[in-house]
Amino acid sequence: MRMILLPAADYDVVGSVVPYKTPAQELERAIDQFLDVPLKTHLCIVDNSPTPASWSHGKYDPTRVSYLFAGRNLGYGRAHNLAIRAAAGRSRFSLVMNTDIRYAPHSVCRMVDFLTLNSQAGMAAPKICYPDGSLQYVCRLLPTPANMLLRRFLPRSSWTERADRLYELRWWNHQCVANIPYFQGSFMLLRTDLCNQIGGFDERFFLYGEDIDLTRRMHEIAQTLYVPDVCITHEYRRYSNRSLRGTWYGIQNNCRYFNKWGWFFDKSRRKINDKVIASLSSCT
DSSP: OOOOOOSOSOEEEEEEEOOSSOOHHHHHHHHHHHHTSSSSEEEEEEEOSSSOOTTTTTSSOTTTEEEEEOSSOOOHHHHHHHHHHHTTTTEEEEEEEOSSEEOOHHHHHHHHHHHHHOTTEEEEEEEEEOTTSOBOOOEEOOOOHHHHHHHHHOTTSHHHHHHHHHHTTTTSOOOSOEEOSEEOTTEEEEEHHHHHHTTSSOTTOSSSSHHHHHHHHHHHHSEEEEEEEEEEEEOOOOGGGTOHHHHHHHHHHHHHHHHHHOSSOOTTHHHHHHHHHHHHGGGO
8 A cells, every 4th residue: 555645844724535436526525625724724635436436546646635545444443554654744733534524614723723723632623414414423422232232223212312312412413512521533633743643543443433543532631622612514325224235344343342341341531431421411
């Protein structure tokens, strides 16, 4: 696997997207909106698709955009790690994002300003909404096996609804800055040096679970902050609910997560979750 070599040594933000059979229009929109951000930026595209993009050479300024055709599906976390490692010592922040998101250019600036002012934070995530404006519950507690089993096999049951109300913090108004142990990973701004310090994404997670694990490890050494004053839009096409392969990836990587952190005897999960609930109770 080739490495990504950035053309300069001083960036505000190095962003990364990992397309897999992504429609060209969606990917180009994702590139164009990032290039509109009024900061010194560079975008790394690590393409996990079976074939390279037809415009992979020459369409974009190579000083602004790097394109790497992986030649195979590396997995989500491993592909993003290539950009995060390339940014080490060269960019203050790394932005991990999906291609199916929309945001105003100033949104990234405000996130950068937020992390700059909050030096104790290693990661920040904005408010995320669906295209119709309704809130996505991307701020979450650390999951238990029951959370994952109910959501996977009884997604519409009253049991799952009650469990999700707590797990997805649906009872909270999402109006204040909060230190959250798990962000759904469609848009995460990371302090590059700290992210590399903890090893980036755990590459044992091929797809799903890697965002829980990364946020949790960052949460152990720094604050992982929700920024309610910045809002982006995410279409959120959940692959695991649309295919047997996606379902298998979800089950497999949930098992990897609990094998790593503990199934029913996760010593710190209850302590972390209780602390989050107590802190959020004062801003409902």
